[in-house]
Amino acid sequence: MKRLIYFAIAILVFTSCEDFLDTENLTEKNTTNFPANVEDVEQAVIGIYNTLNTAVADPQCTYFYAAELASDDRFGGGGDNDKLMQAWDKIMNHGTDASRPFWKARYQGIFRANSVILSIEKMGLEGEEVNQLKGEAHFLRGFFYHELAEMYGEVPMPLNSDEAENLPNAPADSLYAQIGYDLVSAISLMKDVPYNETVAGHATKWAAEALLGRVYLFYTGYYSKDAMPLADGSSLSKTDVVSYLEDCIANSGHGLVGDFRNLWAYTNEYTLPDFDKMSGETGVNGNDLNWVGDGNQESVFAIKFSNFADWNTTIGYSNQYLLHFGIRGGQPYGNTFPLGQGWGAGPVNPTLWETWEDAEPTDLRREASIMPVADLPDYSFGGWTMMEETDYWQMKSVHISAKTGEVDGEGNPTYYSSFSVPMFGASDNFQLDGVNDLMLIRFADVLLMHSELTETADKLNEVRARAGLNPVSYSLEALKRERRFELAFEGRRYADIRRWGDAPELLEGQLGVKVYESGTPTVMKSFGGGYRARYEATGGFFPIPESEIALSEGVLSQTPGYGTASSNFTGW
Template structure:
């Protein structure tokens, strides 16, 4: 124990250099990909399934995704993978925060502060996901192993707000282009602070975010940070909403009837950086089945149309596992409210209209199938030079090995500037930035009202992981979820309707408040220090299957 290790890195000799510091930060970011490797246990995936705008879907044996949609148990530790992954990320962030000051060789104070600020941002981001998914979790802010009980919401959000405030004040006020794509910036921290503020104050009916050691973050501070972000970040709205999504890539756009001849061009073509994206998960072009499956966008695979049929029948959309069918209510509500909104058809596939040759039932076991599918994070195919189809545009764009389970490479966008605009309007109760978002969609101005901003967020940010926590913080979740019962769908390609399980969506939400169960394995490991969340482990909370 008193001898220096000359062959391996450990806490006695690492980190010491700028390279070490950069490696530590990369290790924290890789945690984002570990969660995406198993999307059925990720915050984004769960938030999409459980929202009122999507169903569980998948095949008969995909019972966990259907259970997540219904807020029912499936097994004793269904979110174990996500819990483990995020606490690994939190440990890495804690290690970086504790040791980065040991490093030398930084090129400037700005570089050092940027790297340290990213560590604080990532710890806040991880805890913000844990806090909205589980409600109360152990608050671990040091690398020393301690068996901790669940922290209170006030303690959790005080740490999140403090870390974000530290990141905002620490990271340089430079345009986002000065930071490597995929890394957090001061501007992303300001945006995440607003998202956290809105959820905490709305859901818990508070008027400010607490800070560690006392004090608070007020609404005025959050608004000032958003205005700083809007004015100084360098981020801009993409001119055409459709250019945000991979179906406008250069290998597909002119072969897809919906986009052909409209002068569209995907902002991520050839690895370009989307000027609207403020924070996202980045992916590699060469993932594998071994340790790097998360370097492909597995969300796209899981949320792709359930396959087993010729790509010509689903072009330009590729094949996937069929999870998250779109609730027809979203299409109908949107059409009634904004019949000329280009975002509706830009975001949702009307299957009978767009894919008339599509065969229902995917592998003859499709559950909760509907006539609508999301476009934003779906596999996108392309026609190849042989007259056939490549499973993904990335096969042509990046020479990615063709494998429909591994060749989805689009960014998983977490925060973009349009969200910042809408949060600013909601916090200030003004319509300026809300109408900038509407203008891009070809819509006329509207006055500010809570109902208008609620609709605008639903349309603009559909399928981007925000809807679930929005309807929770607005106090609408229980009633909206219950409207999912009796909606037209298909079971094994036969007409069906959605049903009530475990007492119904509303009953399950009221019992759980929208929080999911702490994995029983973690409760056992804690030797009873952790206690299960309300509404779980009770009679009728176990999902056994659709039929």
């Protein structure tokens, strides 16, 4: 089937009148003439990466967002009309197509990856650069299927470029066999060079090795398996995965940033001098606080953003998670400084703060990750009819504001909505000025995965030492605590408690916790029969968009646990 491939750039070809009819039409490239060389392949692979930003244009629909709110460390939050935020927290549905933009973006990426992989093979293109790009396509396809599989369970698995193909839900074993095969293929194809010798923002061999560890741990844990099948008929053992992680640790060039706090944007040069909790401090290893920026040595894979976002086709070029996870507005920036403002999704469960303080009272990561409202003396509760508000906000994925150096008519300091305004020339618009990466795989996670798989404490203690903590002996409980504290608010907690089998009890424990409803104290209450009931009905998965099921004419099945009155969240 001849398929047209469209690009966001226009290619203008100027020729003489005599040659016009003989000139190749480069504005409608297709599988008979594309890709013809490395440059073509690179353009096509950029098209795959672009779908990462397409999904972020509507972050509330994405797996990262849903998993963050569904975990036991955060509530739904938002305003009284932000029912989808609250529904994700309760593993319920709101509307029949809640996550359709994410579904479409991920399958768009998959079809583009399929086209790249198949076209390279059809055109017989070879060489180191082609192999690198083909490996990136395999990585991205594996990443997309990994997110779909963790979000929905069993989903269609197209492996060709025919978007008209109508496929049923693929069994989990088949999905994970394909994910594993894609990642092993990516590892074998991509360059064996340190991360900083590759193109910034592109996937690397090391990212594929790290993601393989993540996928293996979820598959074998959640589905109670001893090994993971691969699509070529072979399988992946724990020993294989450990070897890949050890290769990443030894040869990638990645490492831990000296001070944990320097990973997060509130230590940037425009904010830090006025941030009383952090300014003037010295890190645990004698390093003055100073944000290391995006693309640092600890960032293994991230979604990149820029200051070129607008309200039309490129809103996803801005990190919309920073907006959604920002403190709900309706108050001056000085009330929440240095944290910026937004829609109020994901207020922190107070239990996390309390458990952390009891377990590790000297752990600097607690105050480096969570802002107690008590430290914001002018904070105002109930902004824009805030629901499920708590006394705590996370500090990792949120706008970080900065003083402008000016004062208003009453002599009060004025603020940029984000430090990216003075640092990167972003527009002073809190809905569009999110330029920070969304770090999806961090090197500390690689070290902790290695400890978990080998049941040894060396790598775990490297992570603890960076936080100024004493070494501990290995135990699964110690590993669980370390992952919870080190990786808080980075999208992995929900998957972790699911694969460990801890989710039903921990999620049910959210009931009765103190929250605020439009500024009035109340407690988290039961919806849909409660957290445990919803988890047991759904397996922790989320509903497939109903319009996709309708389009399949019944070939595609809905995720178990949805489609009843008790599964639909209608509000407080």
